[in-house]
Amino acid sequence: MNDTAIRPYTRAQIMERLRAQLDAGKPIVGAGSSSGLIAKSAAAGGADIIIVYNTGRTRLMGLATSHLLNHANPTTLAMYDEISNVVLDKPIVGGAEAQDPTYLNDLKRLVGDYQERGYDGLINFPTSFRSDERNNVGLGLQRDFDMVKIARDNDFFTICYGYTAEQCKGLAAAGADVVVPHAGWTTGGLAGARSSAMSLEASVEHVRNLIDLSRAENPDIICLAHGGPLASPEDLQYLYDNSGAQGFLGASSAERIPVENAVLETVAEFKSRKPRVAA
């Protein structure tokens, strides 16, 4: 396959691109991108996958990442055009909420909507993974597994966040192409988690365990990591040195913290020049 091929991509083409990165010893980097500006800049920086989340809009609004400000699936589906308009040669993956009750009896329609919209794959986000109350009404974790199974049957690429052992095992068994152990809310910047976050060592341990469980289900599954204190390239090197993680999904790390720094540092640079008329 020609690496410069233009979208859309099949699942096989995406897997080939990702494996080529791993064969070269390079981590896979997925970049959460909620505007065309972020997406094209992330693509130019070498991101392997562009990921579109409904929560991303809240980051661009200057808020701490928030789930409840919009209806996830319609929002993510509507964001597609802006991203695909400027991303030509990277797979674009959309965050699909399997627990959306407007797809109560028809998860196939949900997967189909993402495929028809033009997305190259989906990620199970947001996910209501740990609520017994949702499980009790048929809108729990099993929906994630069912959605991934349908996507796999359709030969549609899937990345999956896994918060717990049960979730990681189930997703791997359902046929997820990539699993992303989730280490919690990203620290750092102006709106990040602080004392509530795990330590770096604890998060790497947590990620390592979830990777091992996922690989026990499927030895070929690609394993990335996300969140918690895993917010800088230095943290990631530590993760790669101490686990089998093969890359990283950055969301706040891609579209919140660098944007904050861009504004902070550039305004300071503008402020540091003195007009001759100023006192």
Added chain:
Amino acid sequence: MAIPERAITREQIIQRLGATLERGEPIVAVGAGVGIIAKVAEVAKADMIVVHANSRSRNLGVPTTTHLGNPTQMVLDMYPEIDNVVDDTPIVCGIDATDGMRRRLGRLVDHYKSIGINGVSNFPTTVGAGGGGWGKARMDVGMGVDREWELMTLARDAGLLAVGNAHVPEMAKELTASGADVIIVRLGLTIGGDSGPREGMPGVLTKEEEVELVNASIEAVRSENKDTFVIAHGGHLGYPEATEYLYANTDVQGVLSESAIERIAVETYVQNEIARFKSPTLRGAFPPNHA
């Protein structure tokens, strides 16, 4: 903790801008179409946040474009998310003074004031579009550049900061005569970044031509009012170091950074950060457990 209203009067803004210059700092106004830019600009102590319709295009990642919709409506759509996260920095919002759907400009200015906007700006301007003749031609049908002069007077009468965008010195003079508190000398699309023009393209001013335009504009402003602030936007000013030449050769008092922050800086920082995330090395071959 209760979140305070952002009640900043025209007089207070003018006082703050004067204090900025007295500290030896340039006035730095930051264009923002999304909350995160505005919120962080406030943290970085920008002097004002400016919401212009073309911010939307910058966030789409496409070349800066004003007409992706009705420009006044686009500003009114973007404003709530910016208002929500800015507590103590004046917010100036653009009005297309020739918006045919909003003929009663006074009512529009009052509406802007009623939703907490601290200043108004004649953006987009008819003189920016189509090389300058359009705004004059449209005066024949009551939708010309003279409505931009009227906007300055209305803003000032309403107690809002009146910000005038001027593409040519004559325009700077008229806007000032009509009551503008701040003139923004517009030097054209911001050079650089992924979707800006390049140096040497047709119509792109040289640094020397920018100095000439700024000097002529300042002279025109000063002939009407010695106290009006004059800042510049666009052209070479996409990068902070480029302001040094302008500050050394003109009496300009600061910049409006639109593409400089919301386009070029964001592109650069996101691109560099992702490249850094690609830089660590994996310890084993794929798949590691097969190695």
